[in-house]
Amino acid sequence: MKKIVISLTLFFFIIVFVISSLIPKEREESKLNLLKEKIAQKKAIVHHDHSRYDILKKKFNSPKEVTEACMTCHVEEAREVMKSNHWNWESPQYIKGRGVVYIGKKNAINNFCLGTEGNELACAKCHVGFGMTSSKTFNFKDSTNIDCLICHDNTETYAKAPEKGGAPVATLDLSFVAQNVGAPKRTNCGVCHFFGGGGNNVKHGDLEKSMFEPNKEIDVHMAAEGSNLTCVDCHITKEHNISGQMYSLASSNRNRVYCEECHTETPHEDGILNKHTLKVACQTCHIPIYAKVNATKTFWDWSTAAKLKNGKPYEEDDADGNHTYLSTKGSFKWGKKLKPEYIWFNGTASHYLAGDRIADTTQPLILNPLNGAYSDLDSKIIPVKVMITNQCFDPVYQILSLPKLFSPTPGEGAFWTDFNCLRALDVGMKEIGLPFSGKLSFIETKMNWPVNHMVSTKENSVKCNECHTQNHSRIAGVKGFYMPARDSNSIIETAGFGLILLSLLGVFVHGIVRIYSSYKLKKRG
Amino acid sequence: MKEKIYIYRAFERFWHWMQSLLIIFLGLTGFEIHGTISFFGYRNAVAYHNIAAYSFIVLIIFAIFWHFATGEWKQYLPTAKNLKAQINFYLFGIFKNAPHPTKRIVLSKLNPLQKLVYLGLKLLVIPVMVFSGLIYMNYRYPQEGGGVEGLNIGSIEPVALFHTAGAFLLLAFVIVHLYLITTGTTITSNLKAMVTGFEETENNEETERLKETENYNDNKQLSEVTNG
Structure with missing residues (x-):
């Protein structure tokens, strides 16, 4: 009896120990608080006051004069900018099976406005330089072409003019802007990155004007009532090389920004959640929906473009004011509060480059296939916005054909002024140096x-x-592995439930016969 | 003459009821993790399942110790004797109020079918569940460096499938086991025995004879036989 009491007591102690060791500890909060403290200290740093320099107080007649004034001190910085992707619009990227290629806004093809080549006058509004009429003729070695203010203006008055190859609006008080420069704010990055593709949130879906002043529901990091982070708080920049890259242009696994840099690889109090981080990117769980406030473009059909009303281009809008049809561009679909799609990704991508023959024209062509698989140790599941477009294609050469879209003067063949598809394709392909059938x-x-x-x-x-x-598992389409609850083996399920059914049936029948026979036995006395 | 014999000792009863609670709880949470039912919420189900699993392992360690310390493990040695008679009883005799072919006594409290099934559970199903469960809980996705290298298996799938198959077997066992409770001398006598430790049974020669033997007397202090 004594033995039993002792072992029982021991048993209870062990149970208590096991349960208490499994109860989550309050660790996450203090870890987060430490991070917040670090951010607060960083924010306390006061940036250099430029208004005291006489050279910035003079009247500037052209934006280039401002750049020259900047460079009286910032010589090295100009060199740094000229090494950056923001300036060069291309960078060497390694593509598996292809080798090193130079890809960037200069030559990449997307399925929005298709590409910049030949359309630079319009597209270069988002170039950190002045006077890019063509990326072929633009002088990338002339540092006075650098537009310092587009990134460093802290007055929020600086703005680029449309269709001027990157030149600012003519009426600006450049002296005022030059005296009030500092680290890039959200507005500096946002004016370009929130409006890529020709309108708010057209391209990314997760970068749009609501991110200028988001609340915590929109973005927990950038919310003013939260950590109030700016873009460059995460996109750490050294020597004007801004960390982070987009796989619409990039294909190498380098210069990326990771949540883990602040949050570590095991940020959760729950060990089971921490186990996920090896195969699941943070974004997968922590960005349940994107395009939270304003819609993003999800579908684009170029084939309907060029319709005119009374010989004039027209547009149609949906209830939110988003274009659903433009004579210049075709028809669109938009989506708001979208669930991302999910895909294995190891940090490398491939690209369809201009002139690549399309092997299989019966399947949708993926312009930037992301590499990854469960079996690949570097791969994680990430959320993606998938953009689908119906775009021009040359059935004879089996390549994507790129039209000339923009020209300030009519009659040069540009589609947006002349609305002649074949002519625009002919001119466009010629400018790129590719054939058109x-x-x-x-x-x-x-x-x-x-x-x-x-x-x-x-x-x-x-x-x-x-x-x-x-x-309807969110990752129903992510294959290559067994996931509890989503997956099961049909043989085991059938056999298992069959066994349960048989057991219930057996027990039921046995019981009924027992009741019946005991009733009969009783009756017989 | 009816008599009450002390058949299940305190630890044994405690072990049985803890085990039954844990298995039912593990089944509920487990089938939620499997995606069959939804009750506790997925995250809770996982957390509870893991706590219950470790508790179960502790209980098993104590039970193993108890079985060897008391020699009770011999109860599970399979025997062909009366096996056919026991099967015949459940298939035919039970409907004619025939007596149980094997008498429950302290020295042999399990009938030959029970011996077989329980031995199967102890040697096959439970170990499969414990070990596949331990791997499941401590599994690390394949990775370079870090983690438990030995558990860097390519896929959790085979482990999960064994664990699921075992769960179905256990569930089937629970269903049949619950029903067989009612097949004692009376509807409730088996249940009463597992609650109080005492089984009311028809006195018979074998027990009388056993009373004379040394073994029986050794156990007598514990079993406190009362004649009714």
């Missing part, structure tokens, strides 16, 4: 845009059973 067809293309921003509060992050479920 004169035949026009359309092919469906897809692009993967990794979703990295609009991080939700932890209360709103994706719940376990949004993925761990048999029905």
Whole structure:
């Protein structure tokens, strides 16, 4: 009896120990608080006051004069800028099976406005320079072409003029802007990165004007009532090389920004959640939806473009004011509060480059296939926005054909002024130096845009059973592995439930016969 | 003559009921993790399942110790004797109010079918569940460096499938086991025995004879036989 009492007591102590060791500890909060403290200290740093320099107080007649004034001190910085992607619009990228290629805004093809080549006058509004009429003729070695203010203006008055190859609006008080420069604010980055593709939130879906002043529900990091982070707080910049890259242009696994840099690889109090971080990117759970406030473009059909009303181009808008049709561009679909799609990604991508022959024209062409698989140790599941477009394709040469879109003067063949498809393609392909057969067809293309921003509060992050479920799992399409609740083996399920059914049936029948026979036995006495 | 014999000792009863609670709880949380039912919420189900699993392992360690310390493990040695008679009883005899072919006594409290099934559970199903469960809980995705290298298996799938198959077997066992409770001398006598430790049974020669033996007397202090 004594033995039993002793072992019972011991047993209870062990149970208590096991349970107490499994109860989550309050660790996460203090870790987060430490981070917030670090951010607060960083924000206390006062930036250099430029208004005291006489050279910045004079009247500037052209933006280039401002750049020259900057460079009286910042010689090295100018060299740094000239090494950057923001300036060069290309960088060497390694593509598996292809080798090193130079890709960037200069030559890349996307499935929005298709490409910058030949359209620089319009596209270079978002170049950190002045006077890019063509990337072929632009002097990338002339440092006075650098536009310092587009990134460093802290007055929020500096703005680039449309269709002027990157020149600022003519009426600016450049002296005022030059005296009030500092580290880039959200507005500096946002004016270009929020409006890529010709309008707010057209391209990314997670970068748009609501991110200028988001609340915590939109973005937990950038919310004013939260840590109030700016873009460059995460996109750490050294020598004007801004960390982070987009796989619409990039293909190498380098210069990336990771949540883990601040949050570590095991940020959760719950060990089971921490186990996920090896295979699941933070964004996958912490960005449940994107395009939270304003819609993003999800579908573009170039084949309907060029329709005119009374010989004039026209537009149609939806209830939110987003274009659903433009004579210049075709028809669009938009989406708001979208669930991302999910994909294995190891940090490397491939690209369809101008002139690449399309092997299989019956399948949608993926312009930037992201590499990755479960079996690949470097791969994680990431959320992406998938953009689908019906775009021009040359059925004879089997390559994507790129029209000349923009020209300030009519009659040069630019599609947006002349609305002649074949002529625009002919001119466009000639400018790139690729053949055009004169035949026009359309092919469906897809692009993967990794979703990295609009991080939700932890209360709103994706719940376990949004993925761990048999029905409509968020990652139903992510294959190559067994996931509890989503996956099962049909043989084991059938055999298992069959066994349960048989057991119940056996027990039921046995019981009925027992009751019946005992009733009969009793009756017989 | 009816008599009450002390058949299940305190630890054994405690072990049985803890085990039954844990298995039912593990089944509920486990089938939620499997995606079959939804009750606790997925995250809770996982957390509870893991706590219950470690508790179960502790209980098993104590039970193993108890079985060897008391020699009770011999109860599970399979025997062909009366096996057919026991099967016949459940298939036919039970409907004719025939007596149980094997008498429950302290020295042999399990009938030959029970011996077989329980031995199967102890040697096959439970170990499979414990070890596949431990791997499941401590599994690390393949990675370079760090983690438990030995557990760097390519896929959790085979482990999960064994664990699921075991769960179905256990569930089937629980269903049949619950029903067989009612097949004692009376509807409730088996249940009463597992609650109080005492089984009310028809006195018979074998027990009488055993009373004379040395073994029986050794156990007598514990079993406090009362004649009714």
